[in-house]
Amino acid sequence: MYSKTVMEHFKHPRNVGTIENADGIGQVGNPVCGDIMKIYLKIKDDKIEDVKFETFGCGSAIASSSMATELIKGKSIDEAVELSNKAVVEALGGLPPIKIHCSVLAEQAVKSALYDYSQKTGRKIKGLENYKPDEEEDIHCQQ
Amino acid sequence: MSRKLYLDNAATTRVKREVKDEMDKYFDEFYGNPSSQLYELGRKSKEAVEKARKTVADFINADEKEIYFTAGGSESDNWALKGTAFANLNKGKNHIITTKIEHHAILHTCEYLEKFGIETTYLNVDKYGMVDLEELKQAIRPETMIISVMFANNEIGTIQPIEQIGEIAREHGITFHVDAVQALGSVKIDVKKQHIDLLSMSAHKIGGPKGVGGMFIRKGVKIDNLIHGGGQERGRRAGTEGVQNIVGFGKAVEIAKRDFDYHVKRLTFLRNKLIGGIKNNIPDVVLNGHPTKRLPNNVNFSFKYIEGESILLLLDMEGIAASSGSACTSGSLDPSHVLLATGLDHGTAHGSIRFTLSEEVTEEDIDFTVETMKKIVIRLRAMSPIKNDNDLKK
Numbered sequence: 001m002y003s004k005t006v007m008e009h010f011k012h013p014r015n016v017g018t019i020e021n022a023d024g025i026g027q028v029g030n031p032v033c034g035d036i037m038k039i040y041l042k043i044k045d046d047k048i049e050d051v052k053f054e055t056f057g058c059g060s061a062i063a064s065s066s067m068a069t070e071l072i073k074g075k076s077i078d079e080a081v082e083l084s085n086k087a088v089v090e091a092l093g094g095l096p097p098i099k100i101h102c103s104v105l106a107e108q109a110v111k112s113a114l115y116d117y118s119q120k121t122g123r124k125i126k127g128l129e130n131y132k133p134d135e136e137e138d139i140h141c142q143q
Numbered sequence: 144m145s146r147k148l149y150l151d152n153a154a155t156t157r158v159k160r161e162v163k164d165e166m167d168k169y170f171d172e173f174y175g176n177p178s179s180q181l182y183e184l185g186r187k188s189k190e191a192v193e194k195a196r197k198t199v200a201d202f203i204n205a206d207e208k209e210i211y212f213t214a215g216g217s218e219s220d221n222w223a224l225k226g227t228a229f230a231n232l233n234k235g236k237n238h239i240i241t242t243k244i245e246h247h248a249i250l251h252t253c254e255y256l257e258k259f260g261i262e263t264t265y266l267n268v269d270k271y272g273m274v275d276l277e278e279l280k281q282a283i284r285p286e287t288m289i290i291s292v293m294f295a296n297n298e299i300g301t302i303q304p305i306e307q308i309g310e311i312a313r314e315h316g317i318t319f320h321v322d323a324v325q326a327l328g329s330v331k332i333d334v335k336k337q338h339i340d341l342l343s344m345s346a347h348k349i350g351g352p353k354g355v356g357g358m359f360i361r362k363g364v365k366i367d368n369l370i371h372g373g374g375q376e377r378g379r380r381a382g383t384e385g386v387q388n389i390v391g392f393g394k395a396v397e398i399a400k401r402d403f404d405y406h407v408k409r410l411t412f413l414r415n416k417l418i419g420g421i422k423n424n425i426p427d428v429v430l431n432g433h434p435t436k437r438l439p440n441n442v443n444f445s446f447k448y449i450e451g452e453s454i455l456l457l458l459d460m461e462g463i464a465a466s467s468g469s470a471c472t473s474g475s476l477d478p479s480h481v482l483l484a485t486g487l488d489h490g491t492a493h494g495s496i497r498f499t500l501s502e503e504v505t506e507e508d509i510d511f512t513v514e515t516m517k518k519i520v521i522r523l524r525a526m527s528p529i530k531n532d533n534d535l536k537k
Contacts, residue, residue, distance in 0.1 A: 010456060016526050027528065031490025031535050034450055034469060034478065038528040054528035056490075058452035058469070062526065 003093035009063035014070050017052040026112025029105050035061040037109040046077050060099040067091050068106035081127045083110050146462035153499035159350035165394040169387035177384050188386045195393025202396050204333040205359050211376045212389050215356035216324035219343030220248035223320040226366035227289045228256050236288035239263040243484040271433040272301035272485050289318045294326035298481040299432030300441025309338025328399035329438050340364045351395030355388035410439035413500050417442045420513035425520050442498040445491045449523040457519045468495035490535040
């Protein structure tokens with residue numbers, strides 16, 4: 001049911017954990033839907049110096065979190081905010097249709113963490129001008 | 144991965160060796176159509192079908208004329224509800240009483256019957272999954288035609304007070320249907336004593352083949368046919384009999400009857416060992432279902448703060464096959480309707496795993512399962528942003 005890459009990231013997830021004094025933290029999803037992702041960012045000179053995640057969810061939710069963190073690690077803020085769920089799906093070698101929402105959640109978790117950084121520091125991020133974390137959260141649950 | 148441990152016996156079971164051997168000759172040796180009575184090959188098939196019918200009837204204390212073979216539990220459930228509904232159409236009887244924790248073969252049939260103006264009351268269950276007899280009595284209306292309650296639940300194993308429900312139905316002259324797909328072979332079924340009018344059965348849950356089941360219809364109960372066509376099954380269920388499957392079903396029931404006491408005792412022991420092992424070794428777990436009034440092979444736990452599909456994938460990597468009440472495994476958005484009906488919150492329900500045992504399972508397998516679960520839970524909880532019950536309440 002899952003691609004080799006999804007299973008690989010599920011078995012050996014990258015960047016699991018938390019960051020103390022993180023510069024940005026984003027959490028999306030809720031227990032009702034059955035998945036929650038929390039992303040921690042360490043940002044230095046506009047770059048994602050380090051990223052960690054914690055996820056409550058199915059195999060593809062864990063794999064999507066792992067892949068999303070890999071894709072933004074070392075990137076600039078402007079590059080990271082461009083991360084799309086499609087890019088996560090492609091990097092994972094595809095997801096079953098019913099699991100696409102996991103990749104959406106990963107994208108939202110990254111955006112939410114960047115938004116938090118932007119709120120804390122006042123650094124404006126292109127693409128997040130109209131971002132409202134609470135509104136985005138429920139989208140994935142409705143399919 | 145060397146170990147293969149199948150703990151999903153409520154989904155289906157391995158066909159027993161004796162069953163398979165018995166079925167074998169009905170593929171190539173006695174392949175006649177039971178309707179072809181003018182030559183021996185046909186008569187042999189007919190005899191085999193009738194022998195199986197008698198075995199099944201004896202096992203539930205019914206008359207053999209009251210047993211009909213079907214394609215399985217879902218067909219029997221459909222037949223019970225649709226057959227009763229259509230037999231009562233335009234007669235002022237348009238009400239069904241069932242429970243919130245029935246199999247989808249019941250729930251989706253009730254939903255479908257709404258199209259025909261039929262209303263259904265879905266009874267609540269308590270935290271153990273048990274129906275309340277008082278609520279049942281309150282739900283009865285003059286228009287109630289059928290009460291349908293499963294003998295034992297497929298997910299959490301809770302065994303209902305069938306005899307008392309049967310008494311209530313009988314007092315009110317309402318047809319009583321029981322889905323006994325999971326109960327057959329694990330619980331004593333006596334259709335006379337328990338006042339059962341219709342009973343659904345399936346072969347593949349008890350070591351028989353898939354695609355065959357049975358329906359008990361008490362003599363005199365008003366019910367239309369579901370499958371129309373030829374005159375098989377005394378004109379009640381059309382279609383050439385799946386002789387080899389029926390033979391397999393009969394053999395599986397014969398074994399279930401022979402080994403009943405051992406089966407119940409052995410599986411209850413293994414079940415309690417697994418329940419105890421998980422409770423004593425893993426914190427923050429919830430046993431779903433009734434602590435004692437439950438199927439001897441059923442264990443269902445919610446592992447808080449983690450999600451069921453992830454658990455199943457990690458179990459599979461260790462060679463253990465189980466199942467989950469999580470939405471993520473079923474392709475729907477909500478976790479199991481059964482777990483939600485018992486009052487479990489969504490987050491906790493998402494972390495539910497069902498282990499259903501068989502006689503092939505050893506004590507060592509149980510220890511291995513507990514150890515494996517322990518490791519999996521630690522691993523996934525370390526990864527989870529939910530650390531306590533407050534995080535779940537969001």
